[in-house]
Each structure stands twice: as structure tokens, then as C-alpha cells.
Amino acid sequence: DAGVTQSPTHLIKTRGQHVTLRCSPISGHKSVSWYQQVLGQGPQFIFQYYEKEERGRGNFPDRFSARQFPNYSSELNVNALLLGDSALYLCASSSQGHSNQPQHFGDGTRLSIL
């Protein structure tokens, strides 16, 4: 079975642009979470979606938004990109959205802002 897949794997943007990152969860998983991992740091929680509804939001500005589709895939959108948005963006899926179920991570999208 395929794991969590993310696209694209790498992306280069300039300041002020916007970006859309995509995530396909493991088949049967209904919860998708997004994390930002800056170089040298642990991942930081951005959003959680479960059954197409936002269930949790981390301490990120409104430039960050996300949505989940009926097939449980998800998109993360970032507007007005800043240099500080350069990071590895990770998507994780789990079968449920409100328990200690294991979270399975994709390999991430490496976003570089010039």
C-alpha cells in the first residue's frame, strides 16, 4: 500500500508569490495534518483536517490556509511568501482525528524562497 504522498518534492519561489502544496493520505485515513520544519528544528504544527473540517490550527499567520477534499487529500496554501517560509512542509495522515492514533508522515515538500 502507498504511504503518504506529497507533491511537489521541491519548489523554488520568490518573495510575495503564493504556493500550493498537495498531500494524499494513506488509503482509509481521514485525518490530515500539516507541519512546517525549519532547518535544525523539529516540525511545528500548522493545521489538522478531519472529515473535510478544520479541527486544529497552530500559531501561523492567516497567509497560511488549507483544505481537505472529499477523497481526503489536502492542499496547503501560503500567500505573500516571505524568506522565513523556507522550510520542509510535512503532511501526516492518521485513521482518526481525535486520539493517539499513529501519525504517518510523507517525505515532505522542500520550499525555498529567494
Place this chain on the structure above:
Amino acid sequence: TQLLEQSPQFLSIQEGENLTVYCNSSSVFSSLQWYRQEPGEGPVLLVTVVTGGEVKKLKRLTFQFGDARKDSSLHITAAQPGDTGLYLCAGGQSGAGSYQLTFGKGTKLSVIP
């Protein structure tokens, strides 16, 4: 803001040595997960501990959750070069239909042959 402090931040040891990585917080978590991350890849789950005082073993790796569910440790016996990687602890918090992980900064382990 809940914080997880991991120590040490960097660890370089010889093959065959033992090591312990610590993860501490002032907050209580409903679960504690340990991940290993290789360069260019996402974190891979090693173990989840949910009960205070719980000990889990995974081959040469031993994980412990503190009695108060605020801290955890990872002990590796007879480290091998294949153990090299970034070890991340993450505290799980459930509430109002949501679930999120708070990660530590990680411990970068290098095992020298």
C-alpha cells in the same frame, strides 16, 4: 505554549556504545511518540507510549514514559551505524475533536563505525 526540551542536541558515539536521549516538558501529554528522521525524508514513527510509567522495547531500543506523562527517554543499547539519524520526540494532545503533536528540536545521533 507547550514545549518539549530534548537533550542532548547532538551526540556522536562509537559503534557498540550505549546512549540515552531525554525529552522533558512542564506539560502533560496524552501520548508521547518517538520518530526517527533521515535526511530528505519525513519522520518515521518508532513507538507510541500512552500510560504513565510505560516501558516499551523495540529490539535494541527502550522507550519509557514518565509517571506524570511529562517526560520520556529513549535508550539505545550497542549502537550501530544504522542507528544514525535525527531522533524526535513528540507529545500528543487531544481536545475538542482535534489532535496535534508538539515536537522537540530533535537529537542528531551519529554512530561511528
